Amino acid sequence: MNGRNFMLFALVGLLFAVTGFLQSWNLSLSILQMALVSAIMALGVNIQWGYAGLFNVGVMGFAALGGLAVVLTASAPEPEAWRAGGPGILLALVLGAVTVTAAVQVYKRMAPGLARMVLLLGVLIGGFFLFRAVLDPNVAAVEAINPSVSGNLGGLGLPVVLAWPAGGLLAAAAAWVIGKTALGLRSDYLAIATLGIAEIVIAVMKNEDWLARGVKNVIGLPRPVPYEVNLQRDPGFLDWAQGWGFDPVTASSVLVKLSYCGLFLVVLLAIVWLSEMALRSPWGRMMRAIRDNEVAAEAMGKDVTRRHLQIFILGSAVIGIAGAMMTTLDGQLTPGTYQPLRFTFLIWVMVIVGGSGNNWGAVLGGFLIWWLWVMVEPLGLALIAGITSGMAEGSWLKSHLQDASAHMRLLTMGVILLLVLRFSPRGLIPEK
Amino acid sequence: MDLLNALVAFLNFVVVPATAYGAQLALGALGVTLIYGILRFSNFAHGDTMALGTTAAILMTWGLQAAGISFGPLPTALLALPFAIAVTALVVLGTDRVVYRFYRKRKVSPSILVIVSLGVMFVMNGVTRFIIGVQDQSFADGERFLVTARGFRDATGLAEGLAIRTTQVVTVVVAVIAVALLFWFLNRTRTGKSMRAYSDNEDLALLSGINPERVVAVTWIITAALATTAGVLYGLDKSFNPFTYFQLLLPIFASAIVGGLGNPLGAIVGGFVIAFSEVTVTYAWKKVLTYILPDSLAPTELVQLMSTDYKFAVSFAILILVLLFMPTGLFKGKSV
Amino acid sequence: MAEPFLIGDAMTGGYGGADILHGCTIAVEKGEIAVIVGPNGAGKSTAMKAVFGMLNLRAGQVRLAGVDITALSPQDRVAQGMAFVPQTANIFTSMTVEENLEMGAFLRRDDISGTMAQVYDLFPILKEKRRQPAGELSGGQRQQVAVGRALMTRPQVLMLDEPTAGVSPIVMDELFDRIIEVARTGISILMVEQNARQALEIADKGYVLVQGANRFTDTGKALMADPEVRRSFLGG
Structure with missing residues (x-):
């Protein structure tokens, strides 16, 4: 340096020092x-x-x-919430990741064409609904537990x-x-x-x-x-x-x-x-x-x-x-x-x-x-x-x-x- | 099975709002795409240009209302629109003169111009908040509905109502007029053609004697008009809030990119693609499905693919898909 | 000898760094065709761009009809009756053929329909395709659009940078025929060509450049006949 x-650094330091002296060190800090x-x-x-x-x-x-x-x-x-829906939510997230990976693999490995398009859409749409089907009830279960203070995992x-x-x-x-x-x-x-x-x-x-x-x-x-x-x-x-x-x-x-x-x-x-x-x-x-x-x-x-x-x-x-x-x-x-x-x-x-x-x-x-x-x-x-x-x-x-x-x-x-x-x-x- | 009622519900909750929203996005995306085509950078200040233009329109509307002037059944803001466009045009021309021109002469890289537009964005955002504050402003007046749900039910005898708000019709009509004017200008007038030529091949345009400063000025004026119109229509349809307008940047850019940056036709198509996807994905389909499916299969839940708060995710997902598979957009845009 | 119509006289300069041209002289008479040939990197295109004002000269002059235009920008030279067809990106690809021609005539405020008709007479295929985006045309047709666009200003001098680059031999012959026709209407042609032999055949005057300087200057025919030129530059 x-x-x-x-x-320059000293000048900026001065700004903080001035704030401390003129207003309060609490504010400056x-x-x-x-x-x-x-x-x-x-x-x-x-x-x-x-x-x-x-x-x-x-x-x-x-x-x-x-x-x-x-x-x-x-x-x-929140052990209670975990018991209620923790594993289910994790499973849903895994399913989501698997869906995306599968879609990527379909896209990479298959030749371009109608078949790939259909399969790709099938994987994505099917995966999405499966994901939601697993996720939603578990989320509801977790959020129902003690919602006023936690309701989360x-x-x-x-x-x-x-x-x-x-x-x-x-x-x-x-x-x-x-x-x-x-x-x-x-x-x-x-x-x-x-x-x-x-x-x-x-x-x-x-x-x-x-x-x-x-x-x-x-x-x-x-x-x-x-x-x-x-x-x-x-x-x-x-x-x-x-x-x-x-x-x-x-x-x-x-x-x-x-x-x-x-x-x-x-x-x-x-x-x-x-x-x-x-x-x-x-x-x-x-x-x-x-x-x-x-x-x-x-x-x-x-x-x-x-x-x-x-x-x-x-x-x-x-x-x-x-x-x-x-x-x-x-x-x-x-x-x-x-x-x-x-x-x-x-x-x-x-x-x-x-x-x-x-x-x-x-x-x-x-x-x-x-x-x-x-x-x-x-x-x-x-x-x-x-x-x-x-x-x-x-x-x-x-x-x-x-x-x-x-x-x-x-x-x-x-x-x-x-x-x-x-x-x-x-x-x-x-x-x- | 009650297809007719399902169709009405579909029109009422999906088609009508998405069409109005799509028209607003299309106008916004046209501004972004024109700036990109002519000045060759992504203008991050566009959302705030819209907010500034709308602010001018709201102030003028209040003035007109105070003077007792109204536009009959139509919103007074439409009368204020030309004035607001003029103000916004002056502001952006001034901004170009004070800020952008310096960098244009130096031929800096587009990313520097984007950062410069961030600075302009801050200033415009600050000025807008300074003038009108951060609260929501509703400035729609005149007749509220063109077709009311009750009126529709009475007239057709259907269980489902179809409501069409005046602002939605105004949005679509004004957008159609604006787009028609823009395309007439770009395709039929000498100045418009020179803009297209400049966007297509800058060096050759210079060799042909086209004056770049004039092209740039005209582009800013048109952008100001489009942004102000888009902003006023969005504000009439929903409400005005500086922060919401800033956030519109994302769907607007998504529309412009999906359509192909630099391609005006693409911007319009992109706007509707994004709007319809957002509304479709975040709409709760329970009602429509209940009409279509037999009672035994009728859904008990909302059947909403995603909560409304994820509408950004929709624009974003479409944006990414298009970028990955068609890097220059649905219609061929520039790939500079 | 009287002053030629357009002359780049003893031009020295480059693009900011080292000089590329060293006292190079290029001239063309009214209604004649002058061709610049030479090996790669000889500064052919640079010489042409210098005549058109696209780089700053350290020494030397450009004169049009006896008037010093060295200080004019390319745009101003267009207004003075010079037209330039770049080697690449020489058309507006997203615009129709007719719009390309209109843009060529952008500086003109009078009726351009007569000039457009002349261009269509010269290149009939363009009339057929006038509503089509120029980017959709074949390579040879694009070059016709490019030349047509340049002619729309009714120039006195037409400058072409390798007009036949990348087109087939048949198309090339046809383009050269059209260029001769243009010259017959009294327009001076200055062009840079890779296809030296064919270009010199139609040239009234030929310039062989080597390392930014004139090596041989003569009529096209004489250069073709010169054994040294043949051996070194025309491949025997």
């Missing part, structure tokens, strides 16, 4: 927590776009899968930190399926395909209550760090806080946030280190060669589609890990809150502003843009308050402007993205 980049998570998501997108030029606008879906992994890994098991009850790699795996598996079908097509098609799969992932999570309670949300997910209330009851902590002259409530909250930040920072640095190693390895050089000239790389005997699949899976896994971390931080899974503007396109703004192709750039973009995303709203409110201060109280325009200032952040992000693209297209920390 050279001096200029260090300065809570922004930092999500900034760390966002930076990891940005790293995932950067791996795909910066290293290989793959256009993934399904970030939201992979992040949501990470969140789902937290429920499946760390929440308490629950998780494995494992430590929540294990959910992070699990989230990566789940996202990687989804990426494999998408990559197998959509890679090798034109770049815009991959974009549309990922946009679609993200919406479908959210739709599944909203509707399949047996999985993670759908829009009823899963709350009270376990934490990797202590709870504030427990700290406040812990005599050792109280003594320590008193010794330093801290207010115990604030101190507990700050300590919890610091612990999260520490954990996230470890993950972030590990991923940056791994990506940097990968980028400098022969594998990374080959990736960039492929990105810069696909035709030439193909002519040299590189299996471009296969490499693309690898990198698509890796990047998606990183996003999945970040998604799992975010759900852990929230302590709840709320499928209704996943929005593409916030979870997909905002991450893209981070990557482009930070500098695509450069891991440190993506990290810097993650920090800066997340800080802006949070702070633009109060800043906008203050700005509008200034503008409208001369207007009559209760006037139509004044109240409209005050309501509307909440939407300033989208506008700001768009303007920032366009300005960076126009005047500094390689981002704040360009690729070396």
